[in-house]
Amino acid sequence: MRNYKFRLYPTVSQEDVLVNNINVCRWVYNKFIDYSKKGSVSQFDLQDYLMELKQQESWLYNYHSKMLQMVCVQMSGSQKTLKSLRENGRKTGSLRFARYGEYRTFIYNQSGYKLENGKLTLSKIGDIKIKQHRTIHGKIKQVIITKTKSGKWYCSVSCELDKTQPPIINFKKSVGIDVGIKNFAYDSDVFVEPNPLNLKLLKPLVRMQKKMARRKYGSNNYLKAKKWYQIMHERIANRRKDFHHKLSTIYARKYDVIVVEKLNLIGMVKNHHLARNILDSGWNGFLQKSEYKTKMLIKVDPRNTSVECSECKTKVPKTLAIRIHSCPQCGLEIDRDHDASINILHKVIPSERRESTPVEISKRSMAQESHVFRHGQFTLSA
Ligand SMILES: [Zn+2]
Numbered sequence: 001m002r003n004y005k006f007r008l009y010p011t012v013s014q015e016d017v018l019v020n021n022i023n024v025c026r027w028v029y030n031k032f033i034d035y036s037k038k039g040s041v042s043q044f045d046l047q048d049y050l051m052e053l054k055q056q057e058s059w060l061y062n063y064h065s066k067m068l069q070m071v072c073v074q075m076s077g078s079q080k081t082l083k084s085l086r087e088n089g090r091k092t093g094s095l096r097f098a099r100y101g102e103y104r105t106f107i108y109n110q111s112g113y114k115l116e117n118g119k120l121t122l123s124k125i126g127d128i129k130i131k132q133h134r135t136i137h138g139k140i141k142q143v144i145i146t147k148t149k150s151g152k153w154y155c156s157v158s159c160e161l162d163k164t165q166p167p168i169i170n171f172k173k174s175v176g177i178d179v180g181i182k183n184f185a186y187d188s189d190v191f192v193e194p195n196p197l198n199l200k201l202l203k204p205l206v207r208m209q210k211k212m213a214r215r216k217y218g219s220n221n222y223l224k225a226k227k228w229y230q231i232m233h234e235r236i237a238n239r240r241k242d243f244h245h246k247l248s249t250i251y252a253r254k255y256d257v258i259v260v261e262k263l264n265l266i267g268m269v270k271n272h273h274l275a276r277n278i279l280d281s282g283w284n285g286f287l288q289k290s291e292y293k294t295k296m297l298i299k300v301d302p303r304n305t306s307v308e309c310s311e312c313k314t315k316v317p318k319t320l321a322i323r324i325h326s327c328p329q330c331g332l333e334i335d336r337d338h339d340a341s342i343n344i345l346h347k348v349i350p351s352e353r354r355e356s357t358p359v360e361i362s363k364r365s366m367a368q369e370s371h372v373f374r375h376g377q378f379t380l381s382a
Pocket of ligand 1: 112309311312313314317327328330331332
């Protein structure tokens with residue numbers, strides 16, 4: 001499967017129709033919530049209940065039937081997620097009623113849509129102008145229409161690709177990446193991507209929040225401020241997404257195998273004084289995008305990657321403030337993130353060079369890399 005996201009440009013009257021469809025889905029969803037309060041219900045129970053609802057409320061026949069059925073799928077999906085969270089020992093509440101503005105999507109599955117000549121045709125809705133900035137491959141299986149909080153419309157198209165041959169993976173083209181706060185990514189080939197923390201952008205966001213707080217809740221001026229706040233929020237999110245896309249594309253083009261650490265973001269945010277920075281850098285988004293772009297992404301256990309020496313495996317503990325890994329055993333001095341990225345790579349792919357004659361060859365290979373510290377001296381390769 002492959003997903004594409006396109007911007008939609010509905011006319012004013014079309015927008016009313018789209019909003020109306022979302023509200024109908026919300027109405028059905030809330031009916032389901034009410035119904036499921038009696039006890040656990042399966043997707044088929046919900047489908048039966050939907051038929052019942054349709055007989056009582058005949059106006060539901062004015063809407064695409066598949067769209068209403070997809071509300072059953074969404075609802076039972078959410079229930080399953082909650083159940084699995086509970087089984088993993090998390091505290092969970094129950095599903096709540098969706099208030100106005102909280103429900104922002106509807107789904108057309110299998111039928112009722114057509115995408116051609118810059119128009120998205122939806123059954124019972126009409127032709128909507130679409131900016132199709134790239135050609136799609138495969139057969140469209142589903143379209144999801146979404147209204148963002150700032151009022152933009154998007155269409156996510158899921159396509160089923162033809163069965164292709166499994167990709168040939170060249171393990172020589174592999175890389176280990178260490179993600180961090182100072183450097184967003186530092187890889188075993190010494191490519192460094194600094195973290196574009198958008199904290200500067202957060203200032204106007206905070207200002208807008210204050211403005212909202214000063215205004216009377218629910219008033220027109222309050223809503224105006226809220227809208228601006230949401231527009232800015234989206235802009236920051238888009239910047240971050242753009243950054244993730246560009247970086248993951250670079251990696252996917254250059255390498256066949258990407259090795260990263262398994263991140264425990266929930267634990268990190270809870271325990272870390274740099275929690276906001278962690279949230280802001282959003283490594284998970286980057287890893288997700290890399291995962292579907294590259295041929296193979298391997299997540300390894302992060303234990304000891306930032307402690308061990310990548311040359312001789314001696315454990316060299318260091319605080320976060322110490323940026324350089326300096327090994328008392330073999331004298332290796334490199335950036336700590338570089339050391340970690342090599343360790344990450346070696347967890348899966350031990351280098352053949354190291355296996356043959358470790359000391360002699362490692363010196364040569366070290367000299368090939370661009371900035372390596374050895375005994376406190378900074379050496380640059382030619
Ligand atoms: Zn060492």
